[in-house]
Amino acid sequence: MAKSRPSKSARSNAARKPKNSRARVEVSAAAKKPSANGRLKIALLGFGTVGQSVAKILCQDSGSPLVLTHIYNRNVARKKTDSLPKRIRWTERIEDVLESDADVVVELIGGLDPAGDWVRRALRAGKSVVTANKLLISECGPELVDLARSMGRRIEFGASVAGGIPAIIGIQEGLAGDQLYRIAGILNGTCNYILTRMEAIGASFQAALKEAQELGFAEADPSSDVNGIDARAKLVILTQAGLGLRVRAEQILARPITTIASVDFMYARDLDCTIRQISLAEKTVSPEAPHRVRLAGAVQPALIPTDSLMAHAQGSQNIVTTFGEYSGRTVFSGYGAGGDPTAVAVVSDLYAIARSAGAPPGALPKPARVPDEISGDFTVPHYLRFVVKDRPGIVAALATILARYGISIDALLQKPGFPHSALSFVMTLESCDSAELNRAIEEIAQLDFHVEPPLCLPIFSE
């Protein structure tokens, strides 16, 4: 089909809607009532992998309270498929959706621009919004929730974190009765796939990345995944939802996994550990100043015990772990990405809106506050890996500097077989503050025997 042609019924629908602004206001008012036949009209923005899965799920259940009425995509003609009902209006003009009688707009475009503008316009037009857009929600979530509320509408974003795993609703509603103080997770399936492959077959980072790209688990440009930017946006959303703390993504430390070599998995194994990209946010209140709230948050590669639940998340799986004053540790895990699992989260959010149809938005969730202090520092044991040009006195030099910072060495590990010109060995350190350790490492990095910069990873137990 060379050109998008809306089906007859969709065209006649469109014909009823003049596009001047007065008409928009009318549409908006109309949208405030539940649809005539009690079904919610759904418009999809974006018909990629997730959008196609959402459409498939929405169209397979004729008894559903949800009906798919609009699909927007750039160059929509090449996306249009005959397998979906003829009533659906396909369009590449965003106005066709924003000025339509759709009750809910599902935003699957991604990115801040133009998605943010379209979401705001949809809310102002009296539509509810469901989005999988972690960047938008991590950046503008509170503002968009306020906007939705002011319009008597809802914005739901369960799909923005951990795909099919109901972590947001589990935390925000299922654990609403608790005070959570820590959230830890594996939130990026690409990194988890790469690291589990490096572990399983001893692959280098580059080889594992290439494999992930060939299998569709990594993008052509994987930088936002491997540098922690993607997971960081999700951690910001979880920090708001679970810890009630409002932070900006750039306030959270993100370290790349690109520095991890296959030798690190060998040493980690000797420590009964493996290496994963761990996202961690921890709220503390000092006993001296109970009104001051500190947040420690970071996305970084870390050692975790091989028998831990986190290490259990294989391949592209995700896991979210919460720690609460009363509930203790609660774990949510499953498929965090992919068209079908993410579509489940989107459709579940649509059901939530359908259940609440006609109802005013509920009470405000616990108000979020800005923490008084934000750092990426945790007081935990650490793993230090050096690649050095071997000569006598190296360990002594390292130990001297560490001792000066009050940091104790726990163990020294050295596998046989490395050349003297690039000898790889590991120190583990007893629990110490990572800020202090970073200062020591800065000094250590100045020493002249390094073949590559020292690698420092925290060791997180459960």
Next chain:
Amino acid sequence: MAKSRPSKSARSNAARKPKNSRARVEVSAAAKKPSANGRLKIALLGFGTVGQSVAKILCQDSGSPLVLTHIYNRNVARKKTDSLPKRIRWTERIEDVLESDADVVVELIGGLDPAGDWVRRALRAGKSVVTANKLLISECGPELVDLARSMGRRIEFGASVAGGIPAIIGIQEGLAGDQLYRIAGILNGTCNYILTRMEAIGASFQAALKEAQELGFAEADPSSDVNGIDARAKLVILTQAGLGLRVRAEQILARPITTIASVDFMYARDLDCTIRQISLAEKTVSPEAPHRVRLAGAVQPALIPTDSLMAHAQGSQNIVTTFGEYSGRTVFSGYGAGGDPTAVAVVSDLYAIARSAGAPPGALPKPARVPDEISGDFTVPHYLRFVVKDRPGIVAALATILARYGISIDALLQKPGFPHSALSFVMTLESCDSAELNRAIEEIAQLDFHVEPPLCLPIFSE
């Protein structure tokens, strides 16, 4: 304090409420409006471990939309504590609660009677209900949901399954967009504690039970736990919530864990497995008759791989695993029992009611149906353990019978050191239908060399 004395403010509150039926109707009508100051008035029925935790959580947050106003308990005087606000009315007359202006009744009495009657009366009086009562919900859940709906009220029961783990909301709302076909879990903390202790220290069932009782992880009468009755009620609730199938508890197979001996853990270990009480419900539709729905459901001790997520649930922890057409496997785990975790589920349900205050009840969840066929049979590998008076020909006799039923032996395991008079050995069987296997075992049990009845356990992989 020898006798319950309502505090002054509670008494003056009570004085405003004449107890004739006309007044009750007025109270009921009043309860339909959100409380004047926007806070929901909460009445607790039952002030045991969970009730005390709920009270503690409700009273520590002065900014909460929830305010605890009534506590009912038998012989309330011995329960009354000065650590809670004076405004709370303590009573041992259930009418004081049912005729009060409380918006929500939290039922923590347990059992069917009188809890069921009180819950119905509370709903009819226009109050919403939150309950942790798995027996009541497994037996009367659909009826109570209908009653609540007819009164424009809600009944929430997140605490009835897996305590602090938000499994019900995760499944019913977070995975609403999927079609789930299997739910598996460890739903009884007492059994899990006993079995993990038998595994860890090689204790006998009786010794592990005694330890569990001393530590408060098992009741003086542990029968409903160890026989699977407790977990079965929870499985019935999960089957309704997740698979949309309505069954009665007595339709679900429950086998005791009392038959497990420490030798079974030794043999299980050789198979890289451990033993847990597993609750499993699986919905299937045969391709020939797509409108016929079969449910296979059982609560029983089973072998599971030691490296499985289920085996990860240690001590009194719980785990719920769902399998969906689109979401794949999703896991919820954490503390399934205990005052504080269960209280988190109760208070989270109260927040859910507070959020929806003033709103009509939402759309019906997917309607549940009665399955066309219910069995406790699964087609999986099995573990058979025999204790026999040794003599030649035993394995041949067993193998002959199994062969007649078309069942293949996978492996034969025999540890050294058993006396000939009570020799313990194990057969593992290739995947076979447990109904067919049960018929073979009935025949095998007639043979004259058994010292104790053969033990048959399914082997569930993940």
